[in-house]
Amino acid sequence: MTSNKEPRIGVGVFVMNADGKFVLGKRKGSHGASGHLEFGESFETCSEREILEETGLQIRNIRFLTATNSVFEAEGKHYVTIFMAAVLSNDSDQPEILEPEKCTAWEWASWDELRAEGVSQLSSGSNHTGRELFLPLLSLIEQRPDFRV
Numbered sequence: 001m002t003s004n005k006e007p008r009i010g011v012g013v014f015v016m017n018a019d020g021k022f023v024l025g026k027r028k029g030s031h032g033a034s035g036h037l038e039f040g041e042s043f044e045t046c047s048e049r050e051i052l053e054e055t056g057l058q059i060r061n062i063r064f065l066t067a068t069n070s071v072f073e074a075e076g077k078h079y080v081t082i083f084m085a086a087v088l089s090n091d092s093d094q095p096e097i098l099e100p101e102k103c104t105a106w107e108w109a110s111w112d113e114l115r116a117e118g119v120s121q122l123s124s125g126s127n128h129t130g131r132e133l134f135l136p137l138l139s140l141i142e143q144r145p146d147f148r149v
Helices: 043-055 111-127 135-143
Strands: 008-016 022-027 059-072 077-088 103-109
Touching: 008 022, 008 043, 008 059, 008 135, 022 043, 043 059, 043 077, 059 135, 077 135, 103 111, 111 135
Parallel strands: 008 077
Antiparallel strands: 022 103, 059 077
16 A cells, blocks of 8 residues: 655754753654754754744754654654754753743753663563653664764
């Protein structure tokens, strides 16, 4: 059976602080609630726009990291997620919840913490009791095992 649904392009940004941690949001919904590449937009422009809209943070040194391919079977969605990295323009800035309908909290996390959560979630499946990562982050951990931010 073929589907006439086409993959969407999502953009995820690792915004790093001076301590080497990045901003991690607790989402309300599934992938696709935010972070889409708009027509004619560069990855860098999308990253800057989305981070400002969602957190109020200004970023700089925006660069491409990698991409993943995620299929959300239950939702009937297919995403290619472009992962970018950036640093805070001002190290003392903190993220704000500017889109409470999409995100309930922001926290700082390290890649090692996130990766450990993802490995645990992937290995325990529905029995996972820790932080639940959304599929593109799990895809990143699974598809790019040597990935480092």
